[in-house]
Amino acid sequence: MFSTLFQTLKEKIALSEEAHAKLPQFFEHKTLAKKEFLLQEGAYCKQLAFVSKGLLKSYTIDExxxxxxxxxxxxxxxxxxxxxxxxxxxxxxxxxxxxxxxVLLITHENYELMLKEIPEMERYFRILYQNSLVTKDRRLISSNSYTxxxxxxxxxxxxxxIGKQVPQNLIASFLGITPETLSRIKKTML
Amino acid sequence: MFSTLFQTLKEKIALSEEAHAKLPQFFEHKTLAKKEFLLQEGAYCKQLAFVSKGLLKSYTIDExxxxxxxxxxxxxxxxxxxxxxxxxxxxxxxxxxxxxxxVLLITHENYELMLKEIPEMERYFRILYQNSLVTKDRRLISSNSYTxxxxxxxxxxxxxxIGKQVPQNLIASFLGITPETLSRIKKTML
DNA sequence: GCTGTGCATTGATATAGATCAAGAGTCTTA
DNA sequence: TAAGACTCTTGATCTATATCAATGCACAGC
Structure with a gap:
């Protein structure tokens, strides 16, 4: 159940035996059916989720x-x-x-607790956020400058x-374009 | 020279006396004239910069x-x-x-060293990156969804x-629109 | 196996914002 | 203080992409 998590952590940090043993207690496991919500707008987001299997999407809905x-x-x-x-x-x-x-869920209190009790995790999240920041930066540049x-x-x-695993309309939404435009682009790219 | 930095750190973490004393050695101070480059495309970015005074911009230049x-x-x-x-x-x-x-500059080696020697800084950067991630996320949503x-x-x-401190054309570029469009928008908003 | 619901494609049209161009205002710097 | 160089505004077009609409296809549930 935690193997994907440990696998993922191992890519960035070395976990001590002790940390390894301690970690699971902070999380709660949850199974999600297709289209099941983990969070809805207006609610308080009580948990950070680690995707151990499948695919989730986060999004806003405009007026x-x-x-x-x-x-x-x-x-x-x-x-x-x-x-x-x-x-x-x-x-x-x-x-x-x-x-x-x-997914594996961790509450905010547990998150803070975990960061204190397992300093490797403080380091892990600093590196994770640092990398995500780079990715988001590039996406922002892409979004503002590219056709x-x-x-x-x-x-x-x-x-x-991504083309194999994710439906076109989701990719379009992710890119901030319409499914029609994406369809036309794909045609010209053949 | 370090007062802005200490001030900024204090907003997120508490620094021990010892850490306070240790910190400056990792940084190098630099004065930049208007339009002076800190980094150019294609170079290796050797330093992370903390802006202790003034205003910098980071940007790409397209074809x-x-x-x-x-x-x-x-x-x-x-x-x-x-x-x-x-x-x-x-x-x-x-x-x-x-x-x-x-600006105060820190090299990559010093950055890693600092994070190891001053665990409060590991925490500081985790929080900083976490917050930046939120900001970037909102900007990305804004960029993809808004007019x-x-x-x-x-x-x-x-x-x-921002209107007082930053020229229109830079704001436009930051938003990913043309200065002309921004000018027209401002007119309709009066 | 049939039926409905959602996804992809294609076409016709509309539109936000870009581009091009010119002029006025305002800093810079020599 | 004068000359040049930016910066902002305004107008006339142009274009990439959205929107609207119709059809075909595919998969999920009965």
Whole structure:
């Protein structure tokens, strides 16, 4: 149940035996059916989720009812409305399962506790956030400077498998373009 | 010279006397004239910079020669091409001073050393990155979902003073719109 | 196996914002 | 203080992408 988590941690830090043994107690396991919500806008995001299996998406919904995906979270990713999770504010994000998934949940109190008791985790999250920051920066540049086609190509370079695993309309939403535009782009790229 | 840095740190963590005394040795002070570069694309970003005075901007330049600002870094902000700084890759960002500024520079080796020797700093950067991640996330949502006018209003809410301190064309570039469009938006908003 | 619901494609049209261009205002610096 | 160099504004187009609409396809549930 925790193997994906340990696997993922190992890529960035070395965990002591002790830390290894301590870690699970902070988390709670949960199974999500396809389309099941982990969080809805307006709620308080009580937990940070680690995706141990499947695929989740986090998104906002605008006044016109349109979905805007901010994150596609695969196995090994963390997902949450961080602002809400950290600052105890109302969430602006929805989070749900794109396909049947499994997550490990940690509450804010447990998160802080874990960081204190296992200094390796403090380090892990500093590195994780540091890397995420880089990724988000590049995405922001892409989003502000590129044409729709360039954005799509850029995405394919980063995640070559994305076309196979994720429906077109979700990819379009993630890129901030319409499914129609993405469909037309794909046609010209053949 | 370090007062802005200590001030900034104090907002997130408590520094021990010892840490307080140790910290300065990791940094190097530098004065930047207006328009002076801290980093240019293609170079290796050897340092992370803390802005102790003034205003810097980080940006990319596309094939058409157009500037796309990814960050406006005021007093109290950190700026660098993180990907380059962390992974020792060639930088894709330019960083220069919008106005005469002062920065504290730390090399990658010193950064890692500092994080090891002063655990409070490990915590500081984890919190800093965590918060930045939230900010970037919102900016990404804004960038993908909002109209030019909404983006501008959103920016004014976050940084009400930005209009006074930063030239229009830089704000436009930061928002990913043209100066002309921003000018027209301002007219309709009066 | 049939039926409905959601996803992808394609076409026609609309539109936000870019681009191009010119002029006025305002800093800089020599 | 004068000259040049930016910066902002305004107007006239142009274009990438959204929107609206219709059809075909595929998979999930009965």
């Amino acid at each position: 016109k009812g349109q979905e805007h995906i901010s994150l596609l979270a695969w196995e090994g990713w963390w997902v949450s409305d961080f602002k809400s999770f950290i600052c105890d504010e109302k969430a602006i994000l929805f989070i749900d399962a794109v396909e049947a998934s499994e 729709a086609e360039e954005k799509y190509k850029h995405l394919l370079e980063l995640y070559p498998f | 058409k020669g157009q500037e796309h600002i990814s960050l406006l870094a005021w007093e109290g902000w950190w700026v660098s091409d993180f990907k380059s700084f962390i992974c020792d890759e060639k930088a894709i960002l330019f960083i220069d001073a919008v106005e005469a500024s002062e 030019a006018e909404e983006k501008y209003k959103h920016l004014l809410e976050l940084y009400p003073f």
